[in-house]
Amino acid sequence: SGSGRRDMSELLAGRKLHVCLPDRGHQTILYLSPPDDTPRPAYQNTPLVAEYFRHCEEERRRRLGDKARLLGAPGEIFPNTALLSRQPRTMAAWHPKSSHETEVWRWFFVDKDAPSEVKNFLRDYYIRYSGPGGMTEQDDMENWNYAHAASRGTIARRHPYTYAQGIGTAVENFEWQGMRVPGRVVDITDVRSSEEPARNLYRRWAEFMQADSWDELMTWRKNARAAAE
Template sequence: MIDVDVERGLIARRIFSDPEIYATELDRIFGRSWLFLAHETQIPAAGDYVTCRMGETPVIVTRDASDRIRALINSCRHRGNAVTRNDAGNARTFTCPYHGWCYDLQGKRVESGALVGLPGLKSYYDDTLALESWGLVPVAQVATYHGLIFGTFDPKAPPLEEFLGDFRWFIDMVLDRGDFAAVPGVARWRMKCNWKFAADNAIGDNSHAQVAHRSAFIAMERKLGAHRATVGVQEPGFTILTDYGHGANCKSAYFAERADPTAVRKPFTRIDPVFEKWRENDAVLDVLGPLRSQIVRYNGNVFPNLFMIDQLLMMRNPLGPGETEIRAVALYDRSAAPEIQTLQKRRAFQKFGPSGLLEQEDGENWDQATAGSRIRELQDAALNYEMGIGTGRIIRDELTPPRIETMINEHAQLWFYQAWAEALEAADWSTLRERHAQPAGTM
């Protein structure tokens, strides 16, 4: 683990630019991890589909006639062309636009993705082409947790629930507070950055927010009533770390108020109106309990690259060491009052997404950081992830997954890089299952 020094909080620049490291990431991380594909409500009916990526690989996610969700690699078996270039739609079949090979999507008659016909089957091929051998290649495993569809290329990957492990506590906290459905449409854009700068920001970079997003926060405070904290001040909250590199920050007064009931009222007097409704809702309290129902802001990353914030699910897929494609699914709460639903839909992409104020600022910084990782003269000058190092006591109790009781730190980022290094080193899933680090002790 020369490139990742968790004890000292040092990360080598080259991991963000080296083509060989990138190739190993595609093999050992994107080729093996469970990766988020779509939200179930994006494909409610038979034949509905969305396209996405698993790492660089283009994938079609569809629901077949037997209600089974399938993921198929979007590449024709004839010359490799994409069989669809759409982001989403409904189809019975896909006919490749190059020579017309036709694949069944619904899987009623045959397995979905099966080749069911092509022009000239009789006249050019003498009816000898074995259609059953030339279907679209399926993704090895597909599974769903809480409406989130994941897939993995590795048939030996452990079950999705084991991979998500204790992080389900966080996913439940986000999704159990309402009856969520995807806002129609697909938002997709690209940045000139390494995917890991996006992931390490997702899992726990709260110190950047008050600097990089200062002007956006001033505007949002006026428009949305969002709270704006002071630069350099620790916020009440905690950081959770779970097996296989998942992690999150949760802004909450719960632990701070237990320690000192008068200390932390101020940052919680004005919060987001959407979260305020949930905080006042007894049904949410019943489902989530006193700790999770009062979390007023969160950011998390499902390893390797699913960012969860507000009601957004954002997949950051690499297209080379210096380019990332992002696809965002925005959710809204169907059980909320109509005006709150409208508010959620309207503001889905105000902060993040191609038109998001925060996205512009993050993206610009990640692009610059990626360029910085390539500077020849600085290849031995490691990047600094020392914030809070040596003070992050990991608490294991029944209240949360393993946690550290600060919100602003670089512990979760180091946790991500440790898992990244372990995944890169492990020859296969069984090695990774046995040898991966457990959150314990002090970071």
């Protein structure tokens, strides 16, 4: 219900960040807007829907205050749960069935008190965007299938993949225009990409595979105790 990239305004006005929590293995993309940022029109081809989400954004800003400058984007809760806090608002659980197959459960969220026109709009939007019949997920599946098939080839199995993109660019506790973002953060506004989230996931997975006990894995507890001493 509109045109162009939906995140272009955030890219032009603020910063796009990869945010990782190494102790937990979680990661996400966040947009950080400047303090004087104002809401931008959305879903303009459907006036009632546009008005509803304008009200939602104003209420979000009223409740969160300065924290409303942080806008959520795709993220991952270690080890196998994905989320998207903006539209389409979804949560997915990825269940590996074998070395060559993964089963995906996906939930779509609609506000219970939303007007019926908004609910109908979101239902159509979700069906067209995500899931087996969605445009973006079909595109992703085609890429993943090709990548998976290529990974089974002789040359690919002979040489390890590299996940070195963006090494050395992460900072702890990123800060921009008065807003501090905790965690290990890479500002990808200009470079557009980094493999820090993938490294964070695989690093934490390797720790789970190698640890002898849960106590060894609960590194955030050790860090909290050390900070308190």
